[in-house]
Amino acid sequence: MSVNDDGFTSPVPAHLAVSSTAERPCPAAAGSQKEADSARARNRLVTHARLKASATELFAARGLRNVTTHDIARGAGVAAGTFYLHFKDKRVLLREIVLEALADLRTEMDLAARGCSGVDATRKHVESVVTFAERRGEVVRILFSHENEWEELQTHVLNTLADYCESVLRTQQTEGLIGSDVAPAIAAQAITGLQARVIDWWTKDPSRATRDAVIETLYKLQLTGVYGPAVTAE
Amino acid sequence: MSVNDDGFTSPVPAHLAVSSTAERPCPAAAGSQKEADSARARNRLVTHARLKASATELFAARGLRNVTTHDIARGAGVAAGTFYLHFKDKRVLLREIVLEALADLRTEMDLAARGCSGVDATRKHVESVVTFAERRGEVVRILFSHENEWEELQTHVLNTLADYCESVLRTQQTEGLIGSDVAPAIAAQAITGLQARVIDWWTKDPSRATRDAVIETLYKLQLTGVYGPAVTAE
Amino acid sequence: MSVNDDGFTSPVPAHLAVSSTAERPCPAAAGSQKEADSARARNRLVTHARLKASATELFAARGLRNVTTHDIARGAGVAAGTFYLHFKDKRVLLREIVLEALADLRTEMDLAARGCSGVDATRKHVESVVTFAERRGEVVRILFSHENEWEELQTHVLNTLADYCESVLRTQQTEGLIGSDVAPAIAAQAITGLQARVIDWWTKDPSRATRDAVIETLYKLQLTGVYGPAVTAE
Amino acid sequence: MSVNDDGFTSPVPAHLAVSSTAERPCPAAAGSQKEADSARARNRLVTHARLKASATELFAARGLRNVTTHDIARGAGVAAGTFYLHFKDKRVLLREIVLEALADLRTEMDLAARGCSGVDATRKHVESVVTFAERRGEVVRILFSHENEWEELQTHVLNTLADYCESVLRTQQTEGLIGSDVAPAIAAQAITGLQARVIDWWTKDPSRATRDAVIETLYKLQLTGVYGPAVTAE
DNA sequence: GATGAATGAGATTTCATTCAT
DNA sequence: AATGAATGAAATCTCATTCAT
Incomplete structure (x- = not known):
């Protein structure tokens, strides 16, 4: 019996669950737009990843409280408001x-x-x-x-x-x-x-x-x- | 020989040293005012201690960043400005x-x-x-x-x-x-x-x-x- | 030769130089957004000018020290924080x-x-x-x-x-x-x-x-x- | 005829008049205390003069707004509160x-x-x-x-x-x-x-x-x- | 989606002035 | 009179978050 089977019986508490932001169904998915849509979706994921990478770097270097959402956005090369299109807030x-x-x-x-x-x-x-x-x-x-x-x-x-x-x-x-x-x-x-x-x-x-x-x-x-x-x- | 003797040879680094509270030299303690002065000094120490106690309680409960200097002063039962008579800042x-x-x-x-x-x-x-x-x-x-x-x-x-x-x-x-x-x-x-x-x-x-x-x-x-x-x- | 030609050879000292408002490089002006961008830029300049006008009026009337950044913002019809998007400080x-x-x-x-x-x-x-x-x-x-x-x-x-x-x-x-x-x-x-x-x-x-x-x-x-x-x- | 005679027809406006603070009658002037009283009065004048000298020096060096009443008192070698025994306020x-x-x-x-x-x-x-x-x-x-x-x-x-x-x-x-x-x-x-x-x-x-x-x-x-x-x- | 100017609540800090001793 | 701790109003500045374009 592997201990691994027991190890993670503790599920993530509800309030800590990661709710993916990218769930919203695409409202207008007209046939010929599939490619455009997927390109867009890909871009979205790229931006998301860059924000996360930027935040990881900054959090590690300066601590959570000393990093602003503007810093993170700048580090990711996007505008300040974009942050909130991907994450509800810093937490x-x-x-x-x-x-x-x-x-x-x-x-x-x-x-x-x-x-x-x-x-x-x-x-x-x-x-x-x-x-x-x-x-x-x-x-x-x-x-x-x-x-x-x-x-x-x-x-x-x-x-x-x-x-x-x-x-x-x-x-x-x-x-x-x-x-x-x-x-x-x-x-x-x-x-x-x-x-x-x-x-x-x-x-x-x-x-x-x-x-x-x-x-x-x-x-x-x-x-x-x-x-x-x-x-x-x- | 006890290891305890060696244990704390590491002195506090200069930038972390606690400067004694009684820094300011008492300008002139005229003879007949000794009692008044010492009463005041005692009160000062009481206020100092209350601020420290208030801060300890709050820091332990909410962490440094989630406690304002006003909170600390309020907890100690003194006015906001009083904090700065006793400590240069929160750090x-x-x-x-x-x-x-x-x-x-x-x-x-x-x-x-x-x-x-x-x-x-x-x-x-x-x-x-x-x-x-x-x-x-x-x-x-x-x-x-x-x-x-x-x-x-x-x-x-x-x-x-x-x-x-x-x-x-x-x-x-x-x-x-x-x-x-x-x-x-x-x-x-x-x-x-x-x-x-x-x-x-x-x-x-x-x-x-x-x-x-x-x-x-x-x-x-x-x-x-x-x-x-x-x-x-x- | 006109003396006027000589009169202003004294350049503004570096520490007094007015840094152009358009310091921040515009990161990326995607094609179809030019209009939106320029509209925003125009608005920004309007706000900037209103803050300056408000400050001029108030400084003239009450002097630098008796005018708060909040006064200036209120005079310009913007929020307090907006001041700091346009000027590092009052000076x-x-x-x-x-x-x-x-x-x-x-x-x-x-x-x-x-x-x-x-x-x-x-x-x-x-x-x-x-x-x-x-x-x-x-x-x-x-x-x-x-x-x-x-x-x-x-x-x-x-x-x-x-x-x-x-x-x-x-x-x-x-x-x-x-x-x-x-x-x-x-x-x-x-x-x-x-x-x-x-x-x-x-x-x-x-x-x-x-x-x-x-x-x-x-x-x-x-x-x-x-x-x-x-x-x-x- | 000397022009000097005309020069100061402009009296000091009421609101600028210097009202000496040292006017309060000495409440208890028992006979044998005359000397003590005059010594006290002398001390008072000395303190007054030192405050004024301290203020003059500081105002000239740092400007009016950058000098606190505490600075002035410290410069005069007296306690902060003493300032207000001699002057109603900084003005x-x-x-x-x-x-x-x-x-x-x-x-x-x-x-x-x-x-x-x-x-x-x-x-x-x-x-x-x-x-x-x-x-x-x-x-x-x-x-x-x-x-x-x-x-x-x-x-x-x-x-x-x-x-x-x-x-x-x-x-x-x-x-x-x-x-x-x-x-x-x-x-x-x-x-x-x-x-x-x-x-x-x-x-x-x-x-x-x-x-x-x-x-x-x-x-x-x-x-x-x-x-x-x-x-x-x- | 992306943008970035605007918002405004909130934290820090200073200092003229008071007052108990 | 002198003292100096305490007061508290007020100013500066930051930053998470929103929203019109």
């Missing part, structure tokens, strides 16, 4: 960026650990987190920065990761790999915090440690913490 | 609150671990952090929340704690308690993140776990992580 | 008004004295200053009022006029019309002050003297002082 | 400074021209103005700077000087020294502006011209203009 945009990144991370962790179990799955998870951080440093900065106004979102991110972690822990506890003296809920928070902090610290300045050192340390700390004597696993 | 106030809390926490950790070493010191540290969180939940929320604009401050807090942690780890490594395969710098970040996350999570809703469960889990995770097999230490 | 607006007026005055003086020289040019200059004051009393009030905060600007105005005057004096001295005992630099300041004061005084209440009396007196005083026998000089 | 203080300076200038001009008449009186007047500017540059800067909020006061200063000038002109016209084509009211404004401007310009940077050059130029221009025959008038 929605952030939500979209964060939830997308979170889903990506989860997918990558799932894929990495596919077919593994126990200690091996944990190692794969650590590796995939580090890989994700290397490839998408900007988005990681956003994911793990908490600005209070968006605490709801921040909490959702950490809780999603912690829930996943907790499910893994419970499974392993059931299997007798972890002692019954470990409280999965608390331990899950601890491991999430541990990873988030190290990843944030390392992402800010990757020269601080080699990729391998980060992986090894995360793995060892995590494993030997819950498995006790088994550090010798190595 | 300065936050800085004062945070650095004060950080110093308090450090002091408590030092006192708690006095005379202990090795595993015992670690346990005392964990206990004092949890105790601090129980008594001063509000300030802990501020300490462990990061808003990007104050990243500098946030970084200072975490680094101060991580530096402390790192010095403990290095000492124990020297003493052979920890294997040489542990990178103290990374591990220190990890442990700091682990503690900060759990404390933040628990402080938000203390009913989530008992005090003892939190202490035990933090202790166990931390210890068995670095000590490997020695979890049996207990 | 920039004042600068624009003053430098524009100064340029206009200079142009009118140049045109009036075109083809004249010596005494005739002086007379034309006096006439054009008086005419300018009659037509644009408000702006003249601003031009010749000095508020210390804007001393830089005030100094620029008077020095520009004085420089012009000085160049005229030097030319006439070269031509032997003026004795060598006259120090052009000092005399230029004197004549500038003389004209500014009379114009300001008269503009405040034009019923104080007829236009002709003002012109005659300015002309006579400048040329031959109060004792001068020969107003008949001409 | 009153400025008024006191300006009217005092104006009275001083007038007195010096009177004394200088005592016994002189005609051209000689004019020369003496010019000399005394320049001397005043040399000795009391600060106050002159205040006297001749116009900030719109205090236009009333500024107008009073210039009109006082212009009135004086006008009376001189009328006298000389009566005596046949000046032609009937000169309008005394306008000419008086012109001469006042001329002097004020040159004095202001020179005071800002006395190295711009020697004292004698300033006097000679002011004198010559006033008497015979720039074209005037030779200053042979003397």
